[in-house]
Amino acid sequence: MSAARELAKEGRKKLIEEAAAIASRAMERDTPSRIKAIQARWQEQAKAMAIAPRDERLLWEQFRATCNAVFNARDAKRKDEDVRKQEFRRALEDLCLQFEQLAQETDKDDQTLRRLQRELQEKWSRQLREAGPGSRDLESRFGKSKTAVDAMIAARTRSREAAVWGTLAAKERLCEALDRLVQAGAAAGEAGTETADKQASTQEEWAAMPALPAAWEQKLLARRDAALRALGDTAAASEFVKRMAKEAEPRRQVLLALELSLGLDSPAEVQAQRLALQVMQLKDRFKGTMAAAETAGEQLLGWCVRPGVAGELDRQRCERIFSRIGVMREKA
Numbered sequence: 193m194s195a196a197r198e199l200a201k202e203g204r205k206k207l208i209e210e211a212a213a214i215a216s217r218a219m220e221r222d223t224p225s226r227i228k229a230i231q232a233r234w235q236e237q238a239k240a241m242a243i244a245p246r247d248e249r250l251l252w253e254q255f256r257a258t259c260n261a262v263f264n265a266r267d268a269k270r271k272d273e274d275v276r277k278q279e280f281r282r283a284l285e286d287l288c289l290q291f292e293q294l295a296q297e298t299d300k301d302d303q304t305l306r307r308l309q310r311e312l313q314e315k316w317s318r319q320l321r322e323a324g325p326g327s328r329d330l331e332s333r334f335g336k337s338k339t340a341v342d343a344m345i346a347a348r349t350r351s352r353e354a355a356v357w358g359t360l361a362a363k364e365r366l367c368e369a370l371d372r373l374v375q376a377g378a379a380a381g382e383a384g385t386e387t388a389d390k391q392a393s394t395q396e397e398w399a400a401m402p403a404l405p406a407a408w409e410q411k412l413l414a415r416r417d418a419a420l421r422a423l424g425d426t427a428a429a430s431e432f433v434k435r436m437a438k439e440a441e442p443r444r445q446v447l448l449a450l451e452l453s454l455g456l457d458s459p460a461e462v463q464a465q466r467l468a469l470q471v472m473q474l475k476d477r478f479k480g481t482m483a484a485a486e487t488a489g490e491q492l493l494g495w496c497v498r499p500g501v502a503g504e505l506d507r508q509r510c511e512r513i514f515s516r517i518g519v520m521r522e523k524a
Contacts, residue, residue, distance in 0.1 A: 200241035204251045207234050211258040218265035227262050283319050284330045287312055291337035295344055302345050309341055357489075357518040359402050361511070363412050364496040366397060370419035371436060372501050378422075378429045391420050411497040419499065432499065439498040445469075446495040447506060450513045453488055454520075459505060488517055 211230050214223055234255060242248070291312050297305065316334060373390070398416065403409055422432035448466055451458045452473075458466045492513060502510060 196241060197243045200237060201243050201247055201251070203237050204234070204243070204248075204255070207237070208251065208255045208258055211255060211262070215258060215262045215265065218262045219269055223262060223266070227259055231259060280319060281330070284316070284334070287316050287319065288330060288333045288337055291334060291341065295337060295340040302348065305341065305345055309338070313338070354518045355402070356404060357492075357514055359404055360408065360412075360493070360496060361514045362401055363398065363404070363416075366394065367412065367415045367419060367496075367499070368501055370394065370416060370423065371432075371499050374419050374422040374429050374432050375436065375501055378426075378433045390423060394420065408493060411493070415497050415499055436500045439500050443495055443498050443500050443502070444506065446491055446498075447509050447513070450488055450491050450495070451509065453491075454513060454516050456509075456512055456516060459509070461505075488513075488520075492517060 207230055211227060214226055214230075217223055238248070243251075291309075294305065294308055294312070300308075320331070370390075394416065404412065418432060422429040444462075445465075448458060448462055448469055450456075452466060452469060495510070
C-alpha cells in the first residue's frame with residue numbers, strides 16, 4: 193500500500209510538471225482544453241488512489257497554483273489586449289473628430305485642407321492596421337467625414353468657378369461701355385475729349401474686380417485697351433467702329449449657338465436662323481465632318497472678347513446665358 197501511494201504521489205507530481213510545461217504556452221488556443229484534461233486526470237487519480245492528506249493538500253495547492261497561473265496569464269494578456277484596443281480606438285475616434293472639425297474649417301485655403309486631409313488619412317491607415325478588426329463603425333464615420341471635406345472643397349471650387357462668370361460678365365459690360373463711347377464719339381466726329389479721365393476711372397474700376405484666369409484676362413484687356421486707344425484717336429476710333437460692325441454678325445451667331453447648346457429659348461426674330469443652324473449641325477454630324485465643338489464657356493469668352501455694342505434684346509439674351517452657365521457650374 194505504501195508503494196502504491198508513493199506511485200500515486202509521483203503521478204500527481206508529473207501532472208504538476210505537465211501543467212507547468214503548458215504554462216509557457218499559455219496564450220495558445222488549445223491551452224485551456226489541455227489544462228482541463230490534466231485536471232480531469234488529477235481527479236481520476238485522486239479517486240483511484242488516495243495519498244497522505246498532508247501530501248495531497250500540498251501537491252493540490254501546487255497543482256492548483258500552476259493551473260491558475262495559466263488562466264491568470266491568459267486573463268492578463270486579454271486585458272492588455274483590451275487596453276491596447278481601447279487606446280487604438282480612442283486614437284481612431286480622435287482622428288474622426290479631427291476630420292469632422294476639418295470639414296468646418298472655412299478659413300483655410302484648399303491647398304492647406306488637402307495637405308491636412310492627406311496627413312490625417314496617413315495617420316488613420318497606420319492606426320487602423322494596429323487596431324485590427326472591430327472598428328467598422330469608426331471606418332464608416334471616418335469615411336463620412338472625409339466625404340464631407342471633399343464635398344466642402346468641391347463646393348468652394350464650384351463657387352469660385354461660378355464667380356468667374358460673374359466677373360467675366362462685369363468686365364465685358366465695362367468693355368461694352370467703352371465701345372459705346374467710341375461709337376458715339378465717332379458718330380459725332382469727336383475723340384479724346386475725356387480720354388485721360390475715362391482711362392483712369394476704367395482702370396480703377398477694373399482693378400477693383402477679381403482677376404480672371406490669365407489667358408482670359410489678357411484677351412479682355414486687349415479689347416479694353418483697344419477701346420481706350422480709340423477714345424483718344426480719331427483714326428483709331430474709325431477703325432475700331434469698322435471692326436465692331438464686322439464683328440456684329442459673328443457675335444449674333446455666337447449668341448444663337450449658345451442658346452441652342454444650353455437649351456435656352458431664342459427670340460422669335462431669330463427662329464429661322466436657329467433652325468438653319470440646327471440643320472447645319474445635323475448635316476455635319478451625319479457626314480462626320482463636324483469639328484470639335486467649343487464648350488459653352490469657350491464660346492461665351494469668344495463673344496466677350498469681340499468688340500461691339502449689343503442691343504437691348506441681345507443684352508438680355510447674353511445675361512440669360514451668363515446666368516445659365518453660372519448655375520451649371522455651381523451644380524457641376
